[in-house]
Structures are given as structure tokens and as C-alpha cells.
Amino acid sequence: MFLTDGELSEIKAFRRELHRNPEVSGEEAETASRVTEELGRTRPDRIVAGIGGHGLAAVYEGVASGPTIMIRAELDGLPIEEISDVAHRSTVPGKGHLCGHDGHMAILMALAKGLGHERPAKGRVILMFQPAEENGAGAAAVLADPKFATLTQDLSLSLHNFPGIRLGHVLLKEGPVNCASRGMKIILKGKTSHASYPEQGIAPTFVLARLLGDLTALGNNGPLGPDYSLVTVTHARLGEPAFGISPGEAQIWATLRTLTDEAMAALVSRAEELVQTQAKAGQLQVEISYEDVFRQCYNSAEAVKELRRALDDEGVSHDDASSLLPMKASEDFGLFRTVAPAAMFFLGAGEDHPRLHNPDYDFPDELIATGSRVFMRAIRNILG
Incomplete structure (x- = not known):
């Protein structure tokens, strides 16, 4: 020494x-x-x-x-x-x-x-x-x-x-x-309404439910090779904790993970396309941002x-x-x-x-x- x-x-x-x-x-x-x-x-x-x-x-x-x-x-x-x-x-x-x-x-x-x-x-x-x-x-x-x-x-x-x-x-x-990884933060925006008249609002409920599974399915969680990918949903929130309000907003946080930066770019593209498509089908506005971004x-x-x-x-x-x-x-x-x-x-x-x-x-x-x-x-x- x-x-x-x-x-x-x-x-x-x-x-x-x-x-x-x-x-x-x-x-x-x-x-x-x-x-x-x-x-x-x-x-x-x-x-x-x-x-x-x-x-x-x-x-x-x-x-x-x-x-x-x-x-x-x-x-x-x-x-x-x-x-x-x-x-x-x-x-x-x-x-x-x-x-x-x-x-x-x-x-x-x-x-x-x-x-x-x-x-x-x-x-x-x-x-x-x-x-x-x-x-x-x-x-x-x-x-x-x-x-x-x-x-x-x-x-x-x-x-x-x-x-x-x-x-x-x-x-x-x-x-x-x-691995490369990044936190993907998705905000879905519709319109609240009274819980007795949900048809008067635009609730993100079903879009949120579909995305929880569809985002996870984008990853293969296979061997750590060039094609490896993993999407882990880490947080989800729907509306406010109240019984009288049909929700008008939802959030999903998900961590995207790949072995290479090139694979990450491809996974981000697929994830964003999926979110935009689902949001459009649900008549929702969407905001996507990223935090905790790590390169390979x-x-x-x-x-x-x-x-x-x-x-x-x-x-x-x-x-x-x-x-x-x-x-x-x-x-x-x-x-x-x-x-x-x-x-x-x-x-x-x-x-x-x-x-x-x-x-x-x-x-x-x-x-x-x-x-x-x-x-x-x-x-x-x-x-x-």
C-alpha cells in the first residue's frame, strides 16, 4: 500500500x-x-x-x-x-x-x-x-x-x-x-364530470388500463443481448381520491430499459407511438416527459x-x-x-x-x- x-x-x-x-x-x-x-x-x-x-x-x-x-x-x-x-x-x-x-x-x-x-x-x-x-x-x-x-x-x-x-x-x-434506462412519465388529460354522469366527461380510465398492460408487453425481458428490452410500470394514478368525481386525468410512470443506446431509441419510439395512438382513440390529450435518463x-x-x-x-x-x-x-x-x-x-x-x-x-x-x-x-x- x-x-x-x-x-x-x-x-x-x-x-x-x-x-x-x-x-x-x-x-x-x-x-x-x-x-x-x-x-x-x-x-x-x-x-x-x-x-x-x-x-x-x-x-x-x-x-x-x-x-x-x-x-x-x-x-x-x-x-x-x-x-x-x-x-x-x-x-x-x-x-x-x-x-x-x-x-x-x-x-x-x-x-x-x-x-x-x-x-x-x-x-x-x-x-x-x-x-x-x-x-x-x-x-x-x-x-x-x-x-x-x-x-x-x-x-x-x-x-x-x-x-x-x-x-x-x-x-x-x-x-x-x-443497461441504458430512462423514466417515462405519461400524463393523460380528459375532462372530469359528476360520478353519476360519467358520459358528460372524458375519463382516461380505459386508456390507463390498456396502457398498463400494453407498455409492459413492449419489453421482452429476455437474455441480455442487443435485442433485450424491459418496461416496468412503477407508478399509476387515476383521478382524485373522491367518490363523487369521474376522473379527468391519469398518470403512468414506467422505466424503459435496454442494453444499448440504439435499442433504447427504438423502444422509446415504440412506446411513444403506442401512447399517442391510445390517447387519440380515447379522445385524450397526452404529455410525455423523461427523467432519470442513463446511457448504456x-x-x-x-x-x-x-x-x-x-x-x-x-x-x-x-x-x-x-x-x-x-x-x-x-x-x-x-x-x-x-x-x-x-x-x-x-x-x-x-x-x-x-x-x-x-x-x-x-x-x-x-x-x-x-x-x-x-x-x-x-x-x-x-x-x-
């Missing part, structure tokens, strides 16, 4: 402080402030704040010119009440770091301390603390921010902890690793090659996990591949560890050393 036991203990304490004070997507101001203060002690060449919201990046310049490596972690927690009995459990009602982003930040902080001790021989390293990963808005906001234009990179790397596989074992493969996450060959080399050099066990990857869940790191080759590896959090987004989840501190060692080895292999 490139840090002393004392430094590693400090980073574990930093992780636990983040865990006590989670902030959800778009609200990470205090988290960003804590990270900035801690980064300052590592003497980066510069810190770029306010990227895509509350995002920030620490830049460590090498001695000579060369390529740029960006390594990314996430700032946000989840709007879920934590129920664990750990001493550092969340102090914020209804919010928790139940996906491990506090641990991912700690891994980058370990890298910051290491780079503070010794800069790379060439190039530069960017440690990116990204906001709003959980709702899919963060990566897009970062890339759209003019400040990001000063942070061009040649390679982007990331990780995510992965409960269900043994502690410290890594899953890594080239190609698709996370695809591991580039050149980035995977460097991560495999680092894993081998550090003696970290790994495999391509053909039975587990790609996964149906989404991750907005995939958007960074639009500007540079990128790859994410998945770091085992323990076979019996509580799963991601479970209310009793807590990031295993043992992974801080493993994750940071792999990234630092990749940095030294490429930049010297």
Missing part, C-alpha cells in the same frame, strides 16, 4: 464522516465542501469547483507532458432511511449512503494523498467527484459545463462496489456492462487492458463475470466514454453483504486500500 497505516485510518474516518452526512442528487453542497477541504491538504495543482452543479475536480500535474487520466467517484447518497446499527450511521432522516458512494470518494481521497506525496512522471491525473449519479443527471451536467472543457482526458476510469461476490474480488469485462455503460478495450494490467500487477483476483455482466442496473459513468476511452470495474463487497440500496448497507472499509491500489498502479503504469 502506498499510504501509511495512519493515513489509511484517517481516510476511513473521513469515509465514515461522509456516511453520517449524506446528501441526495443535486444537493451535495456540504459533501463537496468537505471533500474540497480534505483535498486541499494534498496540495493539488488546482481544484475546479462547481462542475455540473456541486461537482469538483482535483488536478495533479506530472513532471513532464503526457496523457491525462481521469478517475471518477460520486458525491450523492439516496433518499432511503438507513436502519443499520453502525456507530457512523446516517444522522439525516430519510437519507443514507446506501450505494457506497462514500467509499468511492474515500478511494479517490487515498489517491489524492498518494499523488500529494509523489506526482506522476508525466501527464496529469484528474480526480473527478461527480454530482447526481443516482438520478442520471450528473454526468450529462458535468460534460455540458464549460469548466469541464479544461479537463480533457485520454482515459477515464471508475469502479463500483458489488455485494454478492467475495470481498476484494473484481469483475471486469470489455463491452457493455450496464460500455467498457472500452484500451481502458480494460490497463485495468487488467494493474489488477495483475497488484495481485488482485479478477474475472470477466460472464454470468453477472452486463447487469440490468444503470450507471451514468457510461457518458464519459463519449469524450475518451473509459472503463469501470466492479469490486466485491462480500458474498453475504447487504445489497446496494438496502437500508442496512454500509461500504466495507477494507475496499479503500484495494480500490486505491488498483487505480494508483494504473496511474504509475501509464504515467510513471
